[in-house]
Amino acid sequence: MPHHDEAPDRCRVGYVTQWFPPEPAPIPLGIAHALDRQGFTVDVLTGMPNYPDGRLRAGYPAWRRTADREQGVPVLRTPLYPSHDRSAPGRAANYLSYAASSSLLGGPVLRHADVTLVYSGPATAACAAMTARLRWGTPYVAMVMDLWPDSVFASGFLTGGLTRRLAERTLGWFTNQTYRWAEHVTVASPGQREAVVARGVPADRISLVYHWADEKLLHPTEPDAELRRGLGLTDEFVVMYGGNHGAAQGLHTAIEAMARLADLPDVHLVLVGDGIEKRSLQAMAAELGLRTVHFVPAQPPERMAGVAAAADIQLVCLADEPLFRITMPSKVPSILACGQPMVVSAAGDAARVARSAGAGFTCAPGDPTALAATIRQAHSTSRHRLREMGRTGHAYYHDQMSEQAGSRLLADVLTAAAERRGRRRHNPKQVQR
Template sequence: MRIGVVSQWYPPEPAHIPENLARGLVARGHRVRVLTGFPNYPTGTLYPGYRQRWADTSVIDGVTVRRVPEYPSHDRSGIRRAASYLSFAATSSAAAAGYLRGADVLYVYLTPATVFAAPALLRALRGTPVVVHMQDIWPESVVCSSMVPAGAAGRLIGAALHAAMRRVYRLATSIAVIAPAMRDIVVARGADPARVRVVLNWADESLFRPIEATPTARERIGRRRRCTIMYAGTIGPFQNIEDSVRAAAAVHDHVDLVLAGSGIGEAAARDLSTDLGTDNVRFLGRLPMADMAALYAAADFQLVTLKDLPVFRGIIPSKLAAALSCGSPVVASVAGDCAALVERHDIGLACPPGDWRSLADRFHRAATLPAGERAAMGRRALDCYRTRMSQQAGIGLLEDMLREAAR
């Protein structure tokens, strides 16, 4: 098949799903073209070595990649973020008619939702079938953030986005969602149940895999006699890191909390740690992704945390797949499908989000868990990943959906 992949984000940005799929499809005999932007995520600054221009096409591992200009931004400004999303929608639509003209089917990595503009155009012009891979729930993922103003303006934007998403559900030939609860939401909002399938996101397996902890990783973690719980990723308004700091402070004799990452919520978390006088919370800042697996191995548990918002109950965070692929048990302060998966497979300890006292209790339980039981949790975590969430399983399911859509 001739397959077009449309994604605003693509490596060297941390967007391994569309790249892994593109390379996996080429390995299975398909011809793949990717339409994407110039790399600037997550900083909003163009990556070194790149210069935005209109005609930028290269072949990477058998995949033809076309980059189109966009307005780069990923800060708190809703206007600038909207300009980034809409600029890619415009330039990708302008390029798609020629670049993806001969595609038998399109795969759309749907985050943000405006990425659907170019596939919608090809669907209208040529009837090209489209498989949408939804990564979050719109409009809630925008309306619940600081990008959208409160009041009447916010409600108007929300209503417009709801209407746009209903159109996406109607136009898509089939829809892949990343959690069972997301499937329920999409179906309730108008998608045909027969065309919606659950495909769990996999980890970047070139980076996240079971390895031994390196001396450098152990030094960064700074392991003492206490149980080490590590959070790796964005420290933003949705991650609720301040509750994690409070929980760690409450059980300071038992737990070290290590935070590897950065974001707009980091300053507030650091200030809270200082105000509480914690001696068991350490901030490592943003570290290279290539170092993460060794850091995971040096810690005892990985922390997965999100605020208690309806939009998050229908997703399984990428942090969970990364931890499980490394064979790491987790402490999960989340709701919905993610917590259910952790509890069902006994691969960690879960508690409701937004309750730092419950999280402190899970931290304490993690610290007092016998070493043998913690190791068994790690083995179950890796087995769960390999059987339910691996790259091979996910690509196989998406390839089936693309074949069915093309037919």
Template structure:
């Protein structure tokens, strides 16, 4: 088939799902074209070596990639964030009319939801069916963030976005979601149950994989023969870093565990200030590190931390950090509501704590520190097995290809 992929984010940005899917579909004989923006995530600055211009196209490993200009921003300003989302919606829609005119189906990496503008036009004018891969729920991702308007304006925005999302779900030929509870939620909001299935995200397996323990990696994370829990990723308003900091700080005098934070984001400075305020000498910041070093750092730590705020939208999600950890064979401590905690507890791949409860998380940290070497090793083996059987790239691409074929057969398209 001729398959289009529309995603605002694409490598060299840290967005492996659309790229892995493109490569996997090409390997299976499909003609794949990707429509994306110029790389700027997570700093909101265009990457070195790229210059925004119209008509930029390249060929990468058999995949044609068309990049369109956008307003580059990823800070805490609601106006600039909206400009980032809406500018890509506008330019991708303008480009899709010709670039994806003759495809049989389109895969849409649906985050943010504004990415659906181009597929909507293709469906309306060309009859091209789309399969959307829902990564986060709207309007909650907007209305429950710190950037959301309040009062009457906020309520109006929420109502409008609910109406838009109902149309998106109903118009898609297939809806893939990343957690079981999310499936229930999108069906309640208009998705067809017969065309909606759970397709768990997978990790970037070129980066996240089991590697031998490295003394150099232990030096980098500052491992000092204590149970070391590492958080790696963005530090934004939803990641709930203060809860983890408070939990670790409460154990600093016991000298049983260390919390290591790798990454950055708009909440990083606030977290650093909290560490200073609490005098937590068992919390360290590593800053942002190269992706190709992450597997070794995962192996050097004893547990990976997966943390999200206690919001209804996160009860139906499985954060990508979980897949990354399990793909490396790393056991986890999760402070996430809903499906993620259930998965961890059901399969015995780590310890789960209620979100937004630093005392409960501190107890989980203590529990982790008291586990024997053999118990941790057993968790690590189960982690890798669960990833390979339920979350792997192969399993995900199999399902998405099947959905795209079904969409092309039943979705119909104007000729």
């Protein structure tokens, strides 16, 4: 499915990602648009839309390949088994069916590509790129968003036993191969870089490319007055969490922290979003009698910047898991892009960025007493100083994590990979990795 109307000298990228709009997948879409602005021709190879509820979207065929355009981007969709629940067999079938169909049916995208970019979440998405490397010699760049198999088990799948050990060994071996076969690997945090080096990839083949925010939607703006009004709040000190309410976020720590702040009745926690843990969080807050904890449904993306601006400070919360020390949650660049200060209840890279940016306060994860003390510190800080932290964080985002910074780095990596392929074509005796 080549673009016949594109300039012939544009480098063609076959972009493999299991998730893409109309699914709520702003990061993969943002990467596609950013590469187009950097002068690449981008063709997307993805699956049939079924995320996040595991049900195939109406109007999409279950078991045949289709081609369309999504927000100006050419898209080839291949079949998969729709599933996105807590069932390990169902999730495995979802990942493996897309890996197989994209490898078998992705030729119209990958055969014509100068280089393939793999949005490596899940790691099985790399199967199509590995197949193209074998069939047509197409090099690929692996964009590591989540480290496998670590992230699989941190999400609560296969928590123990023989099955866990076998899956860990198999997935670990496969994931390491996807990294080693890649012409280059990009990682989303410094800790991920160290982990990928430990898995056998030379350091000079790894680049740090932070995932940037959707800057059309997430930027400094005026507060959404309707949020406070709807909650009956005026001048209270609002700590806000916006995003997924899942096990990985460890939001029970935040609820427990609020129970330790009963002597500060003007401190309110507002949780915006949804997720599998939301009901248990609501039950916990009710059981503790916390009238200062509020639950707000997920908001349209175009409203989130204003909603965030209605709070005094944003909360980043992660469970106390080793994997999350090298994880950069997408809400960190999103908060920085909005020019908001933050409280980070996490260790490792997320906390390090908050400190480096001068954008807020940090404390150990999974410790409600420490989080309560940190919120007290933020509460005692003047609002002028908090706004200054937000501005400092926004400047850091622009320099280190913005689309401009990240897309240039990614463009350089893709161009170099395509140029090395060109040199190998002219020198067939050169041995590939």
